[in-house]
Amino acid sequence: MKKLSGRYSVILMLAVSIPPLCLTPRAGGNMVLTMLGVLSSILPEAVILLIFVNIYKHKDIKNKIVIRTRSLAAVWFLGVQSVFTVCKYVLISENYSGHFIGRGVTAGLMILSSLYIASLSINASARTAMAVMMISAAVYIMMIISALKNADMTNLHIAADDPAGDIAGGFIAGGSLSEASSLYILALGKKADLNARDILKYLTVKAMIIIIIFTSVIIIVGENASSAMLPVFEIAAYSKGHIAERYDSIFMMILTLLCIMKTGTEFSAVKLSIRELTDETGDYN
Amino acid sequence: MEKNQNALPAKAGETKKLIKALAGDTADLNITELDNKGSSLLVISAEGMAGSLLINEILSAPLSEIISDESIKGGEQTVSCLFEKLLICADKAYVxxxxxLMTRLFSGFCIIVCDGCSKAIAxxxxxxASRSVSLPIADQSVYGPQEGFTExxxxxxxxxxxxxxxxxxxFELIQTGGLSKTDTAICYIEGRADRKAISKIRREINGIKLDTVLSCGYIRPFVEKGYSLTLFSPSRLTERPDSVCAALNVGRIAILTDGTPFAIIIPAFFSExxxxxxDYVQKPLYxxxxxxxxxxxxxxxxxxxGIxxxxxxxxxxxxxKLLLNLYSAEESSQFPLGTEVLIVTVLLEILREAGIRLPKAVGSAVSIVGGLIIGDAAVKCGIISAPLLILVGLTATSSFVIPEISAQTSIIRFIFIIAGSFAGMTGLACALAVVTANVCAMDELSAIYTSPIIPVDIQRIKNVLMRKSFKTLQKSKTKADDKGAEGL
Structure with a gap:
């Protein structure tokens, strides 16, 4: 059985982490507080992961506790994935079309794309995740550089009408989306030996991404915040872009791409969990 | 077919009859019967395949000597004396x-059959006649060697x-094709190429059950089995011996097919x-x-x-401002934007396809007709808008920069255009995800097609954007599973 390298696992985890983070600024509210909420969502995630690591230590597939825990996890993932997929695709397809046929077509396209990714091997899915990450990052960087001229720091707003609501919104957006699914795949398929260091690495990178993406997303998309002043953006606000002025469409493209990837990975998790529960030999590949 | 594999008869007359029966009295069969002290000696060759000058040069003296030497008696003695003492020829074998015998005969060998011996000499x-070595047409280089493969x-x-x-x-020679018996060579450097990969390729080529193998295109689907639905191919073609040597050096395997001036190199990588x-002549910065x-x-x-x-x-x-300009240009067009882009791209592909197989003199006329007359007229008629001409010109020129993958580029372009015009940026994202997954799924012979970009290999990724220095090349000792990206 081929081993999935640590590099792959981290990339896979990152790929599935971004969509909820991108979604959060669109929810509006105070960005600083929302970010605080998202960051605190790391805590329960860490607990989930630690439990997984401990379950993984029980390699005896016939162990009743292991079977029950994994069955529960599989059912939980199936349920969460189904609900989450519908919500996510409705959000994206609503942006695309006001008519139900248009929404249906878009959602159908996205589900088909995700199913195609899920039909590949776990290594191919991990490579695709990495490629999608690279493409998204490249487009994102280009978008930020290009948008810098149009940036308006009115987006950075410190005061909040509903601080508790903003924190809760961020917490739900960042944490409720089953981030552990990728690690679950790895643990199930015995692809990587998960340990506390892996979890720490994952959490650190996720925190960094939250900070980087949040800041850039606020600059580009956060229409809901009101005025705040920073000299750099004040200067930049005088100039206008020559080719593009608004980046919603590009942002939507990145978001769709990442959502497809995330859903594809989740489908893989479901596939693997079902296979593990039905395969008595314990060889899931 | 079973009779074909029978042992050679000891009588030359029977052999002659058998050959004539199998070849059906074909016009290109030359059988010369000589009298060897009362028994017959046959010199058989295929016209056009065996060189008459070579036959005279190699065979006339030994045959005259053996016929005139009274001490050599009987078929067995004649054949062994001819083979071991008189026939000075680098490529000779008992049949x-x-x-x-039939395979050798129609491969250009001259067959000597002697009465009383169940062995023949090839x-x-x-x-x-074959084309002389000339410039590689599909794989040109400005400063590199100007010698290409032949048929x-x-x-x-x-x-x-x-x-x-x-x-x-x-070089491992394998005959492929039930009827064509085409020579196919697997080429590799011992110790550098992966043994498992070699045996897999050998097994696949030996398993080909086609009647005819007329070019490397007939071999390719077998050696890259399982990748029929992928956009890119885990192998690549080259017309250049120097490219094959560079690939062999980094542990790749080359497959040569008789009748084709192209070699298949496997495995191949996207970055290649x-x-x-x-690149190895120019300055690294350039x-x-x-x-x-x-x-x-x-x-x-x-x-x-697509965008x-x-x-x-x-x-x-x-x-x-740009939007206003585009809007005013689009106003004159009768079709929706997506349809327009599709029309123009299809037109471009038709012109490209027409230009490829036409004689050079007519080929330039096609570009004039297509580019100037049709393009200009289409804009004036309102079929397409003027900005689209810029788009198609830019797209076409860009696709010519990497001619090796122009077919794949065209297919991907169409996928993106259809997805983009059908469902906007969301459709484009879906198509991008599927295309990316399709490319990333390829890992023939344990070599990941997207390597070293995905998965990232810090040591080798710099070679994708920059040329490896000759100092580094001196140190490198690569194997196929090292996934070297510097094989040209």
Whole structure:
């Protein structure tokens, strides 16, 4: 059985982490507080992961506790994935079309794309995740550089009408989306030996991404915040872009791409969990 | 077929009858019957395949000597004396079955059959006409070697051997095709190529059950089994012996097929399409610049028309002035933007296809008719808008930068145009995800096609954008599973 390298696992985890983070600024509210909420969502995630690591230590597939825990996890993932997929695709397809046929077509396209990714091997899915990450990052960087001229720091707003609501919104957006699914795949398929260091690495990178993406997303998309002043953006606000002025469409493209990837990975998790529960030999590949 | 494999009869007359029966009295069969002290001695050759001058040069003296020597009696003695003492020929072999005799005969060998002996001699007298070595047409280089492969596998083998004098270079000859019996050579460097990969390729080629193998295209689907639905191919074709040598050096395997001036190199990597032999002549800085340019051109050739088609759903993305210009240009067109882009791209592909196979003199006329007359008229008629001509010109020029993957570029471009015009940026994202997954799924012979970009290999990724220095090349000892990206 081929081993999935640590590099792959981290990339896979990152790929599935971004969509909820991108979604959060669109929810509006105070960005600083929302970010605080998202960051605190790391805590329960860490607990989930630690439990997984401990379950993984029980390699005896016939162990009743292991079977029950994994069955529960599989059912939980199936349920969460189904609900989450519908919500996510409705959000994206609503942006695309006001008519139900248009929404249906878009959602159908996205589900088909995700199913195609899920039909590949776990290594191919991990490579695709990495490629999608690279493409998204490249487009994102280009978008930020290009948008810098149009940036308006009115987006950075410190005061909040509903601080508790903003924190809760961020917490739900960042944490409720089953981030552990990728690690679950790895643990199930015995692809990587998960340990506390892996979890720490994952959490650190996720925190960094939250900070980087949040800041850039606020600059580009956060229409809901009101005025705040920073000299750099004040200067930049005088100039206008020559080719593009608004980046919603590009942002939507990145978001769709990442959502497809995330859903594809989740489908893989479901596939693997079902296979593990039905395969008595314990060889899931 | 079973009779074909029977042992050779001891009587020359019977052998002659058998050959004539099997060949059906074909016009290109030359059988000369000589009298060897009362018994008959046959000299058989295929016209056009065996060189008559070579036959005279190699066979006339030994045959005269053996016929006139009274001390040599009986078929067995005649054949062994001829083979061991008199026949000075580098490529000679005993033939014991009719099947082997027929294959050798129609491969250009001259067959000597002697009465009273169930063994024949096959002497290498191949002398068929073939194209001389000339410029590689599909794989051109400005500063690199100007020598390409020809249709003759022997010439191609020698072209590689001339550049690689190491005794570790191996050529394994396999005959493919039930009727054509085409020579196919697996070429590799012992110790550098992966043994498992070699045996897999050998097994696949031996398993080919086709009647005819007329070019390397017949072999390719078998060696890259399981990748029929992928956009890219885990192997690549080259017309250059120096490219084959560079690939062999980094542990790849080359497959040569008789009758084709192209070699298949397996495994291949995505990043290799952006590397040319000229890179090793130019300054590293310039090479880095050109490679970045090529990646950008690939992006333009594949994604740009799709993005433009998708922009109809998100017009507010454009800067206001640019949007006004595009809007006024689009107003004159009768079709929706997506349809327009499709029409223009189809037109481009038709013109390209027409230009490829036409004689050079007519080919330039096609570009004039297509580019100037049809393009200009289509804009004036309102079928397409003027900005689209810029788009198609840019796309076409960009796709010519990487001619090796122009077919794939065209397919990907169409996928993106259809997805973009159908569902905007969301459709484009779906298509991008599927295409990316399709490319990333390829890992033939344990070599990941997207390597070293995905998965990232810090040591080797710099070679994708920059040329490896010769200092580094001196140190490198690569294997196929090292996934080297510097094989040209």
């Amino acid at each position: 014991t079955t009719i099947d082997e 002497a290498g007298t191949q002398g068929f 003759s596998i022997r010439v191609n083998i020698s072209a590689i051997r001339r550049r690689m004098k190491t005794p570790k270079l191996r 399409h952006f590397i040319t032999p000229d 090479v880095a610049f050109i490679r970045v340019l090529k990646f950008f051109a690939f992006f333009l050739a594949t994604l740009f028309p 433009y088609a998708a922009s109809v759903f998100e017009p507010e993305g454009f800067a206001f």
